[in-house]
Amino acid sequence: MLLRVAMLGAGLAWAGAAAAGEGNPFLPVAGAEFHSALPSGRQDKVLVRGFLLQRHPVTNAEFLAFVSAHREWQRGSAPRILADADYLGHWSGPLELGSHAAAAQPVTRVSWFAAQAYCEAQQARLPTWYEWELAAAASGTQRDARSDPAWRQQILDWYARPAGEGLAAIEQAAANVYGLHDIHGVVWEWVLDFDSLLPADADPERFCGSGAQNLQEKENYAVLMRIALLGSLRAADTGHAIGFRCARNVEATP
């Protein structure tokens, strides 16, 4: 246990230094025709255009810089309708991280509105579900590792651990083929269309009935659970294990 704490501390310090020096660049993800877990009208695959995605989830340090420059998003100033009562609750002050929020940990307890506002301030946006799903299908060696049982099991293993265990710093584990870190295994991540993933008319039964029937690749529990988690949230909600990273259109690179 002590060893784990020491390693966490060392990792956080190193990652803090690394993150401070290198920032959070937008890396390219090539477009593809893609089998999504979501139904998409009469098509079998969706065409996802190439896009850019940040290398790691936005950290506490990065988010602190944002709220320092955007008062309206500081804890206490953001209206309840855009961020719930637990917004940045783990920080020791509206502009202070404190001992429970290391600089190099992914920022959590941020609402969808706050995340989107952060991204807009970087001339970016939240990734769409399809974009995120495409980037997340990759392992260290393959673009699409979704039929690899080891890939699935690794994700399910993370789901099985309650969130209270302590958040890892960014970039502790290896990147996937796109060079992206921590797509799995650290925090859930907001996407732009998080609340519109399942057929709108299936609302009351979407968790057991037609929504579940409509999902393709039903055996892919790893993806199903992510869809379920996003579906349980409203835009002003925050969560102990929910963070985000930003995306850009390829043409929009400043």
Add this chain to the structure above:
Amino acid sequence: MTGARRTGLLGVACLLGAWLTAAAAAAPKPQGTAPGDFGPPQGEPIHAQLTSPPFVPPPIHRNHPAKVIVELEVREVEREISEGVTYTFWTFGGTTPGSFIRVRQGDTVEFHLKNYPDNKMPHNIDLHGVTGPGGGAASSFTAPGHESQFTFKALNQGIYVYHCATAPVGMHIANGMYGLMLVEPPAGMQPVDHEYYVMQGDFYTVGKYRERGHQEFDMQRAIDERPTYVLFNGSEGSLVGEHALKARVGDHVRLFVGNGGPNLVSSFHVIGAIFDRVRYEGGLHEQENVQTTLIPAGGAAIVEFHVRVPGSYVLVDHSILRAFNKGALAILKAEGAEDKSIYSGKELDSVYLGDKAANLAAVSEARAAEASGTLTKAQQIKAGESRFTGTCSVCHQANGEGLPNVFPPLARSDFLMADKQRAIGIVLNGLTGKVTVNGNVFNSVMPPMSQLNDDELANILTFVRNSWGNSGEAVSADEVKQIRASTRRPEGAAH
């Protein structure tokens, strides 16, 4: 209490019960549009007392519908599923099965579902006793750190399963998200001496049965319906030994038995008892005089029986390999005076149940000593004896003499003591074919015992090699580990 007085009291109780039932049955008339709707709640709202298994809240003594507030918290917790094996359970109220809910038919239930902030998953609840979309699932989908509330009227009496219905439903249920809600009939239930809450479930892990360490959920096994464990109340030791259910001779026992699944149907049987009454499928009608009753996945039943002689009554799923090879076994220990005219035999604990009912104190002591590096031969021998009883003694007998022409002796056995490594290999991998022991030829089949862990096997062999005239050095867990790694298990054997 003498037989005559008991009969007398029973008679009075019966008459009283009958009168009360008649009176109460006459009293509530459905007022709303549905049968079982006795109108709006009356009196102050009641905060429901929920209990953890195997206990249930006390019977309801109320003659009017009330508003009942139920607050249930979902917690994702890591706990032992079997000795030395941990698993992450997703629970209602911190236990698998979840807290027992008890209300009266016609009650208006205000249900609060809370999702503990450090949980990772969203959850909801589908109560089979709810008339409404998803059984409440549609109205209770809750993200971590949030709470949902919905209200329903308990229109139907009965014993109902509740479970999480968040996609993927199979995984949420497989991780332990189920429990029971009892909706009492308006007249209440006949008083009994004990009521207990037992719920069966199947569990799917990446590792094999009893493979030590933290085990993860195995999705493919769940889809293939190949459970690693089939358990009552979420863990292998939950209702044995000091945790066994208790009763006294003469008691009238009622069991609320549920089956959370996710996949298997239960053939529920209590060894040594016949069910006087079974409300099969938890419905309104009863069957009498039943040996084994089917409980569907996602279903429940109420069984009742009288304890007439002392001893251990063994609750099993009579798809019997689930009981002895996957853990679907629980004990009700009854104490009191014997009645030889009904049953004259001995305790069935040690032989029939094997290591399930063994006194495991010596085993725990040995394990602790091994962890701290202080394990002695004497401790190994004591722990080994515990494990030998009921596992090896079934064939080789408690005195190590075996059975002439059938099972070789271990007492003063030249074959056994000649080669330590060979002995380890035989226990791990079994043995078929001719062997000569103390001048006699045996040609039998010994099954592999590889489900025993390294330390268990080492302790058993140390005991055997130092009992009944044998004298030899101890066997270490490392030696067993080496042989296990360097030899192959036969088809179908455990790791």
Add this chain to the structure above:
Amino acid sequence: MKASRGALLGAFAWMGALLICQAADVPGDSLYQLRATLTTQEGAAAGFDLYHGHPAVVSMFYGSCPAYCPMLITAVQVYETHLDEASRARLRVLLVSFDAANDTPRRLTQLARLHRADPQRWTFASAAEPDARRIAALLGFHYRRLEDGSFDHSQIITLVDAEGRVVASTTRLIGDADFEAKLRALTAAGRP
């Protein structure tokens, strides 16, 4: 000396408050806390708080919608018929399209004319991304573009008071008695 310093501090505090609390003129639970830009049927830019100061019905739609959206517009008009003339005059209706690419000001004007919407009280507008997504998230409205260019979307009609606070919402196009009652109460005479 002390008094003037106090006055100076007070002035700074007031200015700071103005700077910090840009939306201090609406309560914390008002939808108008969201800053979003709309393009009206006249082609003008307007804020999402266009109807701040009036009770308003707000919903989302898209112009190429085959069946539901025309029904939505008619439904709102039917709810309006349950009001007396004075109450109706107090009500505003804001319909926001999430398909800005196709629902140009010209298209919106056509729609408004087709449904004979009262231009004094109704506005058909479109919102570009990400404003459209933000308004939808605020209203609890879901929409998703499908591969063939059509949209899969939910249905919700929201009623807000003059300060932008949600008073009622309904997913039913007709016959929601509770919604009607709240609409009537909100637009009755004497309401602020």
